[in-house]
């Protein structure tokens with residue numbers, strides 16, 4: 230079962246690398262503004278988890294770079310996820326606001342949140 234899961238994970242990574250989604254075009258200023266706006270976000274994830282791949286593909290589409298925290302291989306990030314979010318399940322988007330953190334689970338909810346926070350129109354308006 231572990232071997233099958235490993236093989237499936239590699240296939241997912243390979244397909245993801247071959248079929249990259251198209252990326253929106255941001256100017257240097259737009260990209261810098263977007264990155265500054267995203268400075269309180271981090272994605273806890275596993276490299277070969279299909280739901281994490283789905284979220285990373287959305288990040289690519291949005292041309293948004295977030296810290297990717299490997300909760301499978303890093304004891305620190307696994308522990309942060311477990312104690313901060315309440316369970317080890319990925320993907321999970323950590324949203325820091327002051328001393329508080331919101332831990333957003335579910336790939337579809339994360340994608341909806343990112344699309345709402347980084348809409349194309351807002352990028353153009355900031356230009």
Ligand SMILES: N[C@@H](CCC(=O)N[C@@H](CS)C(=O)NCC(=O)O)C(=O)O
Nearest residue numbers: 278279280317318319320335336337
């Ligand atoms: N419905 C969830 C499914 C997430 C899910 O099942 N993630 C798996 C990895 S692919 C997980 O975290 N499993 C817990 C574990 O392996 O410890 C989503 O869309 O995010």
